[in-house]
Amino acid sequence: MVLAAGTGWSTSARAQAATPTVAVIEVNGRIDPIVADFIRDSLRTAERGSSEVLVIQLDSPGDLLSGGQMRALTTRLSRTPIPVAVWVGASGSHAYRGAALLADVAPLVGIAQGSRIGECPDCRVRPGLRTARSLSASEAQAAKAADLVAPTIGDFIVDLDGRTVNGHTLQTARVVQRGGQPRREPSVQVSFAKLALVQRLLHTVASPSVAYLLLVAGMLLIVFEFFTVGVGLAGGAGALFLVLAAFGLAVLPARPLGIGLLALGVAGLSIDVQTGAPRFWTGIGAVSLVAGTWMLYDGLHLPLVTAVLVLLGAALFMLAAMPSVVRARFSTPTIGRETMVGEMGTATADLNPEGMVRVREALWQARTNRATPIAAGDAIRVAGVEGLVLQVEPAGVDDTATGGAGA
Incomplete structure (x- = not known):
């Protein structure tokens, strides 16, 4: 979906726009280089268009950017000539650590009931965000970490009406009579934008859990292909998984030692794959898999459920399924x-x-x-x-x- 967003805030420019628009971009998951580029591209589009305000709908546990990359992004947001607002929603969303830095530099911040924000010692503009714990919606408003509480994106856009940013007063709502009672409703068109399909794929594989799953699954499929006759779908799928995992791990703070231990774990289980029973290398492989899982990321922790399920799946695959595959291969009539x-x-x-x-x-x-x-x-x-x-x-x-x- 293409954003329609604006740069100029002169009276003549606004008069030319028959119906003002509000551009909303959705930012979900950790802020990685893919998401950072998406935000910058959206800003450029907004600066060329005619939007009344650019709204970042935020739900993120943090960022995967270097210090320099995050500073460049927040500087770009703080210096844009168009009004930028951040809304942490819908209910249940959160903006922690690096993600809270986006709210820190935004002139206007809203949060939905049930959402949380904070855990960002590096925040400077809004001292309320500089806390070791997260804040609820009411706490964020009281600490001036958020300007208003709005349950929906529509309510947030309406509540922006009349607020002034860089000398420009936002006009996002009008008062109408409904049943004899005055009521405020949006006076702007709203356009939504999210990552394109390829960007979403790359953003997804940069998730710690997905990259870990792709890495282990890719190695297991390569082992499966090695013990079967010919080149088949398993080898191709395994190679694709490893390529995607490599991209994700390049973005994530992955430790080479953790990757090496996971590879050693799969190799150890492969050595004993024909035994049908745990032996020395099975123990080495199991310990290496657990250690590699624990040490894979620097500063990030895999969800316990994800780690346990992947480890159990790998063990069952190598100790139960693979011995049958190997024996079936060596007991076929073609081998005699x-x-x-x-x-x-x-x-x-x-x-x-x-x-x-x-x-x-x-x-x-x-x-x-x-x-x-x-x-x-x-x-x-x-x-x-x-x-x-x-x-x-x-x-x-x-x-x-x-x-x-x-x-």
Whole structure:
């Protein structure tokens, strides 16, 4: 949606506008370089147009900008020739830390009931925002951190009427008679603008939770592709996820050590992927995944629910799903599971009657039909294959003695 916003505030310029407009731009989520560019572009559009005021509808927990980038943005807002207003809404919205700096430099600030603002020690223009805690709507108004409380964007625009910014008195409402009673209603057209589709995608992947999810999912899909035959959709999707994650992590304060630990975690689980049971590298991988999750961001914390769900999903994928995929691959007719009959191996656990054996450098579930259990470390011979389970017997037992075990 294109903004219609204005620069000139002379009487002649205003007279030319048959119906004044108010441009509203929606800023949601952390203020990253994508959002900062969007605000600057909106200001340029407003300065070329004929809007009565530019309103920033704000709902943000903070920013991801460097100190210089944030100073440049707030300086741009404070020096624009058009009136700028910030409304923290709708109800339940918040403007903390770097996001509160936008309100700090705005000539007019409103907040909806149920929203909160503050936690911004760097604020200078509005001392009420310079607090270690957030303020409710009524507290913000009492502390002069906000000029007015308005439940909706429409009420906020109406309440701007008559307020003066840089010598210009805003005209956003008129009084009409409704049922014999005077009532104020908007006298301006309102246009809304938000990030374009591609910008929204890039802004979304720069979210700490989304970037983390894309990174882990991308690595898991690459592992899945590595253990399957040929190049398929999993590898392509994994590569795309990693590219998007790389963009998000480039914007976020990501620690290389955290990324490395996550990669080590996935690699560790991959080493034991054919075992079907936790082993040494599984433990290393699990610890690395948890540590990488904890250390991924500097100054940001992932939601606990997100971290737990991703870690559990990764563990289930690698320990439950991947072993089945690998065994299915090695037991397909194209590879020839019948050729495993007669192969020699070693029992890695007691078979009484079931356990684990190592054959062809891979671990398999195995079963013996002999009355005497096979001890861990004993040599075995594959006598048959039933699905993904090997039928085994002690090495040295011939077919006559066993009654001719078969596949």
